[in-house]
Amino acid sequence: MAYRFCPECGEQLEARTVDEQRLQACPKCGFVHYNNPRPCVGVLLVEGGKVLLVQRAVEPFKGYWDIPGGFLNSDEHPTEAARREMLEETGLAVVPTEVLGFWTDRYGEADYYTLSICYLAETAGGREKAGSDAVTMRWFPLDDLPEKIAFNWEREALELLRTRLSD
Ligand SMILES: [Zn+2]
CATH class of the missing domain: 2.20.70 (Ubiquitin Ligase Nedd4; Chain: W;)
Structure with a gap:
């Protein structure tokens, strides 16, 4: 910036x-x-070999598929941000279970970078309903992901997840 x-x-x-x-x-x-890079979270929910992605309602990458998540609030623990973002974007209550990894990436064409903490999580209730920065949501088989994935770091995280689950 x-x-x-x-x-x-x-x-x-x-x-x-x-x-x-x-x-x-x-x-x-x-x-x-x-x-400095801005801290973000992403949350991977996997059930039966499928992962939940949301379609972005906003730029950058409007219309592209995205790992649900977003920026941390000022005084927010990343795990809490993961729970909040999942509820806002997917309607689902989740429990983050572990960290898959960390990635730094440019925020679209903006002149700043993000530091994304990517969680794996389990559902703990709620009902699927896209909201906030997501127009819709869909479960994708890990070996049949959409072409239009929003951010580079997400392609890497999804590839790591696929590799781990196929071991
Ligand atoms: Zn000054």
């Missing part, structure tokens, strides 16, 4: 190299915009 002005003092930001990274910094107050 590029900014023109310092969020601390309002001075115009300048490009500066810090720790070999090209960043924006404020010449007046010393503020540095590090542009």
Whole structure:
């Protein structure tokens, strides 16, 4: 994410190299915009060899298939974010059981990155109903996933999941 002005003092930001990274910094107050990756969660629910994906209602990748999940709220544990996002997007109450892995990825065409924590989970109630950033949802066989998967990290996570389940 590029900014023109310092969020601390309002001075115009300048490009500066810090720790070999090209960043924006404020010449007046010393503020540095590090542009760290933003934490996100994804949740993989698997039943009978099928995984639940949602179709995105919003950009980036509107209309593409997506692992349900989203950005963490300010003061939220990732596990709680996983439960909240699943309820919002799929109507299902879930219990995250383990972490499949972590991935860093660019957020579409945006100039910032995400750090996605991908959980495996089990259902604990609720009724399937797409909502929030999802227009619809569908169970896909792991060996017959849709072509249009939203983010690169999701293709890698789904491939890891498929490999693990076929062992
Ligand atoms: Zn400043």
